[in-house]
Amino acid sequence: MPSPRLISGLSDVAGAYDALLCDVWGVIHNGRESFADACEALVRFQRERGPVILVSNAPRPSRAARGQLHALKVPDAAWADFVTSGDVTRAELSARAPGPVWAVGPARDSALYEGLGLDFVETPQGAAFVCCTGPFDDENDRPEDYRSRFEVCVADGLPFICANPDKVVRRGDKMIYCAGALADLYEGLGGTAITAGKPHAPIYQAAMAAAARALGRTLDPARVLAIGDALATDIRGANGQGLDCLFVAAGIDAAKTLGPDGLIEAARLDALLIREGATATCAIPDLRW
Numbered sequence: 001m002p003s004p005r006l007i008s009g010l011s012d013v014a015g016a017y018d019a020l021l022c023d024v025w026g027v028i029h030n031g032r033e034s035f036a037d038a039c040e041a042l043v044r045f046q047r048e049r050g051p052v053i054l055v056s057n058a059p060r061p062s063r064a065a066r067g068q069l070h071a072l073k074v075p076d077a078a079w080a081d082f083v084t085s086g087d088v089t090r091a092e093l094s095a096r097a098p099g100p101v102w103a104v105g106p107a108r109d110s111a112l113y114e115g116l117g118l119d120f121v122e123t124p125q126g127a128a129f130v131c132c133t134g135p136f137d138d139e140n141d142r143p144e145d146y147r148s149r150f151e152v153c154v155a156d157g158l159p160f161i162c163a164n165p166d167k168v169v170r171r172g173d174k175m176i177y178c179a180g181a182l183a184d185l186y187e188g189l190g191g192t193a194i195t196a197g198k199p200h201a202p203i204y205q206a207a208m209a210a211a212a213r214a215l216g217r218t219l220d221p222a223r224v225l226a227i228g229d230a231l232a233t234d235i236r237g238a239n240g241q242g243l244d245c246l247f248v249a250a251g252i253d254a255a256k257t258l259g260p261d262g263l264i265e266a267a268r269l270d271a272l273l274i275r276e277g278a279t280a281t282c283a284i285p286d287l288r289w
Helices: 036-048 062-071 085-094 107-113 143-155 179-188 201-215 231-240 266-276
Strands: 019-022 052-056 081-084 101-104 129-132 160-162 168-171 174-177 193-195 224-228 244-248 282-284
Touching (some): 036 052, 052 062, 062 085, 085 107, 085 160, 129 179, 160 179, 231 266
Parallel strands (some): 019 052, 101 129, 129 160
16 A cells, blocks of 8 residues: 655645535634635636535535525635535425434534435434434534434334444534434444435535536546545545545544644554555645645
8 A cells, every 4th residue: 555645735646636526624624713724725726727516515405504604704716616415405305205203413414404304203213214313412522322223213113314424523622423324323223324425426426426517527536536524424435436535634543644733643643544455646744735
């Protein structure tokens, strides 16, 4: 397995690519504030090279998730289009309408279900399937808190649609659980989880189509760079699609890859990639131009 090239800025490799598929949370913001250097790097790429498609495991449709980008002052000039796990999950939900569905997650994710003609139940009993966008209270809930309710669902043979495959994200200085961690518990109990977001193909197919539209011509996958900080979703997803990828080490795996000086320790990064069965074309501590 070749070691990733360690770069100091996106400009080191930008000339080899016509489009970027860029992760959002952990790369351009942390849920509390945006990263100025990362945003500027994307603005520069769009101005000098080609379109940036934001690819997020957010469980809400992109039309509903854009408000967070604006609230965090991510400039519109940093991206041409936005594709979310919520966008591609809606097809899975629509195929199962009217349900009923037991919807697990906070009220802010309700846009995922709008216009799909689904019926809802308040408890697992009487549901035809489960859809999870995350814990009900992601500041305090842990996956284990859902064990008894999930046991009921598994016993009834209910499929579990995971609208956000991320297991954890960093919100400010705190790590919080996402729907992917609950899906792991569900499968561990013997249930079946269905996922369309990263690292699975549907979200990449949608993102590549968006990039081709923005570019105005057929897109060569060899000239697309995927950027992300999560090995299990961003990097494995890019690997699965045969795309080059840039690993942002200061994200959720910072403690495993960075030294006390904030720089990547190559041996530790190589060991982590081998352990995770992933490969990266290049790596950088934080995204910057």
